[in-house]
Amino acid sequence: MHSSTALHGALLAALAALLWGTAGTAQSFISPEGPDALWVGALRLIFSMAFFWPLVLFTSRKASAPAASNTAAPASPRRLAVGVILGGCTMAAYNFGFFAGVREIGIALGSAVTIGSAPIWAGIINVLWKKKAPSMRWCLGTGVAVAGGVVMAVSRAGDAELSTLGFTACLFAGFSYALYAFVAEEAVRTAGSARASAWIFTTASLIALPVAWVNSGLPSPAISDLLVTVYLGVMVTGVAYLSFSEALKRISPATGVALTLLEPVTAFVLAALVAHEPTSVMAFVGLVGILGGLAVILREA
Numbered sequence: 001m002h003s004s005t006a007l008h009g010a011l012l013a014a015l016a017a018l019l020w021g022t023a024g025t026a027q028s029f030i031s032p033e034g035p036d037a038l039w040v041g042a043l044r045l046i047f048s049m050a051f052f053w054p055l056v057l058f059t060s061r062k063a064s065a066p067a068a069s070n071t072a073a074p075a076s077p078r079r080l081a082v083g084v085i086l087g088g089c090t091m092a093a094y095n096f097g098f099f100a101g102v103r104e105i106g107i108a109l110g111s112a113v114t115i116g117s118a119p120i121w122a123g124i125i126n127v128l129w130k131k132k133a134p135s136m137r138w139c140l141g142t143g144v145a146v147a148g149g150v151v152m153a154v155s156r157a158g159d160a161e162l163s164t165l166g167f168t169a170c171l172f173a174g175f176s177y178a179l180y181a182f183v184a185e186e187a188v189r190t191a192g193s194a195r196a197s198a199w200i201f202t203t204a205s206l207i208a209l210p211v212a213w214v215n216s217g218l219p220s221p222a223i224s225d226l227l228v229t230v231y232l233g234v235m236v237t238g239v240a241y242l243s244f245s246e247a248l249k250r251i252s253p254a255t256g257v258a259l260t261l262l263e264p265v266t267a268f269v270l271a272a273l274v275a276h277e278p279t280s281v282m283a284f285v286g287l288v289g290i291l292g293g294l295a296v297i298l299r300e301a
Helices: 003-020 023-027 037-064 077-105 107-130 136-157 164-191 193-216 223-247 253-259 262-273 281-300
Strands: none
Touching: 003 223, 003 253, 003 262, 023 223, 023 262, 037 077, 037 193, 037 223, 077 107, 077 164, 077 193, 107 136, 107 164, 107 253, 107 262, 136 253, 136 262, 136 281, 164 193, 164 223, 164 253, 193 223, 223 253, 253 281, 262 281
C-alpha cells in the first residue's frame, strides 16, 4: 500500500481515537439523576443516526451527478446485509460489555482491559480471518503500547476491586470492537463509509433500545444531559466512526484497532486539564509507552 495512503488512513484512525478519548470527560457532565449507562449508550447510538442519515442523503445526491465518482465496490445486497447485521451486533455487544465491565472494575481498569485487549484480539482475528500473521514490528509496537496503557490505568485505578465478571465483560467488549473493525471494513468496501455506518448504527440502536428500556425503564433526562448525549452521538460516535471507516479503506483493521490506543492518552490529558484529576510518574511512564509503541506501529503502516 502506498505510504501516503497509509499515512492518511493512520491519521484518520488517530482522529477517531482522539474523539473517543473525550467520551469519559463528556459523560462526567451527565447529572446524577440523568440516564444510566445503558441509556447513555442507547441515546448515543440514536443521535449518531441523526448524523449518518443526512450524510447518506447528501452523498447519494452527489453520487448521482454525472461527474461524481463512487469509490465503493458495487453493492451486493446479501453481503451488505450480513455486514450490517454483524456490525450492528458487534457494536451493541461492545457497548453492553464495556458498560457492564466498567460498573464492576471501574473506568480506568475497565478502559485499559477493553482498549488494551482489542489490538490483541485484532491480531488473532487477522490470522484466523485474513490468514495473515502480523509483522514483528506490529507486534512489538502493539505490545509496548498495550503495556503503557496498562501502566497508565493501574496508576489511576486506586483501590478498584478485581472482578472476574467485570474483567471478562471488558475482554468481551475488546473482542467485539476488534471484530467490528473487520466486519466494518467489508461493509465499507461494499456500500461506502456513510451508508454502511448508517445501517450498522441503526441496527445497533434497534438492539440497544429494548435492552435499555427493559433494564432501566424510560429515562427523564435534563436538557444538559441531552446535550451531552448529542455530543456523544454526533462527534464521539458519528464523526469518529466515519473517520475510522474511512481509515479502514487505507490501512488494515489490525493497524486501525492498534491506533485506537491513542484514546487513553486523550482521556488522560483531559482528566488532568479539565477534571483536574491528580497525575503520577507512573501515569507519565505509561503515556510515553503508548506513544512510543504507536510510533512503531505508524512506521509499519
